[in-house]
Amino acid sequence: MAWRRAGVAAEVVGIGRQPLDEAVRLGAIDRYVTDPAEGIAQADVLVLCAPVTTIIEQARRFARYVKPGAVVTDVGSTKLEIVWAWEEYLPAGASFVGGHPMFGREVTGVQNATPDLPKGCRWVLTPGRRDTPEALARIAALAEAAGGAVRVMSPVEHDDRVAVISHLPQVVATALAAAALQCENEMGGVLDLAAGGFRDTTRIAGSSAEIWTDIFLTNGGGVRAALASFRESLDALEAAVADGDAEAIAAIFARANEARRRLPT
Amino acid sequence: MAWRRAGVAAEVVGIGRQPLDEAVRLGAIDRYVTDPAEGIAQADVLVLCAPVTTIIEQARRFARYVKPGAVVTDVGSTKLEIVWAWEEYLPAGASFVGGHPMFGREVTGVQNATPDLPKGCRWVLTPGRRDTPEALARIAALAEAAGGAVRVMSPVEHDDRVAVISHLPQVVATALAAAALQCENEMGGVLDLAAGGFRDTTRIAGSSAEIWTDIFLTNGGGVRAALASFRESLDALEAAVADGDAEAIAAIFARANEARRRLPT
Numbered sequence: 001m002a003w004r005r006a007g008v009a010a011e012v013v014g015i016g017r018q019p020l021d022e023a024v025r026l027g028a029i030d031r032y033v034t035d036p037a038e039g040i041a042q043a044d045v046l047v048l049c050a051p052v053t054t055i056i057e058q059a060r061r062f063a064r065y066v067k068p069g070a071v072v073t074d075v076g077s078t079k080l081e082i083v084w085a086w087e088e089y090l091p092a093g094a095s096f097v098g099g100h101p102m103f104g105r106e107v108t109g110v111q112n113a114t115p116d117l118p119k120g121c122r123w124v125l126t127p128g129r130r131d132t133p134e135a136l137a138r139i140a141a142l143a144e145a146a147g148g149a150v151r152v153m154s155p156v157e158h159d160d161r162v163a164v165i166s167h168l169p170q171v172v173a174t175a176l177a178a179a180a181l182q183c184e185n186e187m188g189g190v191l192d193l194a195a196g197g198f199r200d201t202t203r204i205a206g207s208s209a210e211i212w213t214d215i216f217l218t219n220g221g222g223v224r225a226a227l228a229s230f231r232e233s234l235d236a237l238e239a240a241v242a243d244g245d246a247e248a249i250a251a252i253f254a255r256a257n258e259a260r261r262r263l264p265t
Numbered sequence: 266m267a268w269r270r271a272g273v274a275a276e277v278v279g280i281g282r283q284p285l286d287e288a289v290r291l292g293a294i295d296r297y298v299t300d301p302a303e304g305i306a307q308a309d310v311l312v313l314c315a316p317v318t319t320i321i322e323q324a325r326r327f328a329r330y331v332k333p334g335a336v337v338t339d340v341g342s343t344k345l346e347i348v349w350a351w352e353e354y355l356p357a358g359a360s361f362v363g364g365h366p367m368f369g370r371e372v373t374g375v376q377n378a379t380p381d382l383p384k385g386c387r388w389v390l391t392p393g394r395r396d397t398p399e400a401l402a403r404i405a406a407l408a409e410a411a412g413g414a415v416r417v418m419s420p421v422e423h424d425d426r427v428a429v430i431s432h433l434p435q436v437v438a439t440a441l442a443a444a445a446l447q448c449e450n451e452m453g454g455v456l457d458l459a460a461g462g463f464r465d466t467t468r469i470a471g472s473s474a475e476i477w478t479d480i481f482l483t484n485g486g487g488v489r490a491a492l493a494s495f496r497e498s499l500d501a502l503e504a505a506v507a508d509g510d511a512e513a514i515a516a517i518f519a520r521a522n523e524a525r526r527r528l529p530t
Contacts, residue, residue, distance in 0.1 A: 177521035209518035253474035256442035
């Protein structure tokens with residue numbers, strides 16, 4: 001929708017297993033094809049929109065149809081395994097630039113799409129080893145045309161950073177909500193006392209397991225490293241509380257306060 | 266403000282070390298006194314509004330001035346140590362009903378007060394061993410007149426429950442934000458990628474260390490037990506991710522989803 005509004009493509013073609021009449025009606029695409037080979041062979045830019053493990057499987061099945069000079073990108077939340085797979089199977093002369101547009105809604109489907117969603121959000125691009133500067137510039141221009149703020153980094157840098165800032169909060173919020181349910185079952189009357197703090201801290205604990213399982217399983221190393229960092233902080237804070245060490249508690253709060261202050265506005 | 270609006274007291278008298286003219290001007294109190302002994306001796310109902318450890322110290326200094334038949338309550342976030350101290354020092358014929366009104370703002374001072382804040386929020390009351398049903402009914406009526414939803418439980422029940430639903434989220438959010446800063450310092454470019462998930466999960470990590478140190482130090486047992494529960498959930502989720510066990514991940518997400526669904530609306 002954002003690309004059609006910005007006029008950056010001659011046409012936006014949907015490739016789907018099912019007819020995509022609703023997407024045409026809502027103005028998300030100009031037309032659609034239901035044969036992947038046919039659709040891919042026509043594309044100058046191919047954008048893969050599927051769960052991470054599906055995008056990885058698609059490399060084996062569909063990369064061969066990409067035409068020379070075309071650029072492939074994607075919207076998966078982890079990057080290393082995707083970039084590896086697509087660079088492995090892509091024909092000579094075609095490029096893969098990994099993409100992670102960091103926006104979304106808690107509802108899915110084209111009926112919930114809006115062209116304004118990308119505005120001001122980070123759009124990470126992770127070029128592979130075979131990429132040309134031209135291919136990267138082409139995808140960067142598209143991301144910016146949609147309103148995204150482009151950040152370029154290696155796939156590993158991306159995966160390590162989002163492990164900390166996105167995957168770790170999901171693990172922690174999920175464990176926190178599950179622990180609260182356990183305590184509710186043991187002593188009762190716990191969830192009834194939930195105020196803003198618990199609600200905010202566990203908001204993302206309402207997320208679906210399917211999407212997150214895909215993400216965890218394709219970024220195991222990053223998640224493990226981020227969890228090790230979290231456990232260090234947690235151990236230090238727990239020890240400070242156990243020792244009644246007000247100075248140590250204050251030092252950890254000061255670091256947490258600083259992290260909040262340094263978030264982008 | 267809420268009590269004055271509801272007309273539940275003949276007059277609301279502020280007791281402060283400094284003149285409270287601003288509070289009179291804003292309609293929070295009818296008048297004030299700056300001598301604690303004088304103010305306390307007049308009160309039918311005394312409401313202690315201070316950090317937890319200050320309320321505990323006030324028992325030793327001020328409980329003796331409470332008149333027979335009067336009821337004392339408070340607004341501290343932990344209850345057992347407060348109820349113990351006040352029951353120990355209160356003269357015969359006076360009662361202490363612990364209170365924890367579960368609302369607040371991230372800004373302080375009478376200029377940020379509003380009579381609508383308590384509406385619909387939980388207001389926990391924790392009677393002590395010396396309490397009469399009449400004393401409890403009197404404080405419950407006041408809490409309800411302000412718009413609060415009263416919950417009565419023992420001080421220990423309160424402390425164990427809020428350890429899970431309030432103190433544990435604070436520890437976890439603080440440790441998470443501190444870990445993110447650590448990773449930012451190590452690899453850079455991390456906080457720049459923060460989206461809604463990290464922001465919500467760590468919102469309360471901007472809180473002040475002073476208030477929370479008081480809370481942690483007067484509810485060490487509850488916090489330790491809640492943390493043990495959290496570590497069990499975290500260990501289980503981390504093991505499931507490490508094993509690539511989609512079924513185990515889904516089971517923990519299902520419990521987290523259920524906790525979210527069971528929050529009061």
